[in-house]
Amino acid sequence: MLTNDTPLTGSNLLQRFQALDGFLLEHQALWRPKPFTVQALPWERAHPELAAWLRSRSLEDAEAAHNAPELLHAPTPFPALAGTAARLSCIGQLPAHAFAALPHRLTVDVPGRKLQQIAAFASRLNFTQPPQHWLDWCAGKGHLGRALAQDGTPLLSLELDPQLVQDGQRMSNRLALQAQHRQQDVLATGTDEHLHPEHTAIALHACGDLHVRLLQLASTRRCRQLAVAPCCYNRIGSEHYQPLSSAAKASPLSLSRDDLRLPQAETVTAGARVRRQRDTSMAWRLGFDLLQREVRHCDEYLPTPAVSPTWLDKPFADYCRHLANLKGLNLPAAIDWPHWEAQGWQRLAHVRNLELVRGLFRRPMELWLLLDRALFLEEQGYRATLGAFCASQVTPRNLLLLAERI
């Protein structure tokens, strides 16, 4: 959903960052523990009415509330938290300019949703100076860069996967664009040689370390403009988040790689079949977890490796025996399988409903991370603006950071 608010820029960046920082710090007890691995959450003792209400609800109830937990009429303190979370997550859309409709020959190879993202991203690139040379970062086949380079502006596209580089170069050649698609691991030393002051760097959904690397290299190489829509904040090499800006470095908030999965926990795009498979996989995993707690006489979550989805087509008993084998666990011969499977589904309903509390902190954490990036660029001599570039139905990672050297 896009809001009527304005994008964040100037002193609002730090103001909002500090408000979010305080909110996340104050309520760590609510968003850190994960219902999937912890049977009774520590906060349930402090808020028994809310916990009981959430635990009485069905899986379908949880599903219906998942993408907008702030609209749920749950007992206190849920409404107050939801109100603050919504207020602090409020961010307006970036102003759009008319972007020339993408010609069919350019879009024929681009999947529908990606095309919508590209058109929206491109229409929000309002810089004071016209871009001179695009640099598409972790470009895949380079569809975004190609869409922008159709007006004759040169393009350098960097991508790790040689097949995507080759396909991208072929598509650009077919359109006679001034585009160079290079195979490059952007994390490798020497990548900085590809960045130049005349570059406008663009990155659509480059994961964790990949887009952070762009912010660091582009600022040291003094690239004139950047447009970055990050995703997968948890895809980082370090165990803990490494803050970029002085404000985030000064904050006591420490985020583990696991905490950083929270902003991604929104699944607006999954279809019914995928959802059903995901639910079965989780219910069975939870059923197995309850069973192993009893067998081992140990009330602790036992991490298990991911297994092929084909195991979900077999009986629940086979699935559990397989996991037990992988963990070297001896199961008794007589097990009431329907009981444990039903327990797994019941626990999934509890988990999903309790997760709605964590869900309130999803967008605040994402915005905190983006503001850290925006403040970092400001410190590096850029004017940064943060706003939405499309509706969340087009992509839940719909925030775009624009920056231009002052």
Ligand SMILES: C[S@@+](CC[C@H](N)C(=O)[O-])C[C@H]1O[C@@H](n2cnc3c(N)ncnc32)[C@H](O)[C@@H]1O
């Ligand atoms: C989520 S895709 C986004 C692709 C494209 N920007 C888009 O929106 O369609 C991320 C891309 O990053 C590339 N990638 C992953 N690691 C990389 C690295 N170390 N160096 C360069 N590219 C990398 C992947 O191959 C993939 O094409």
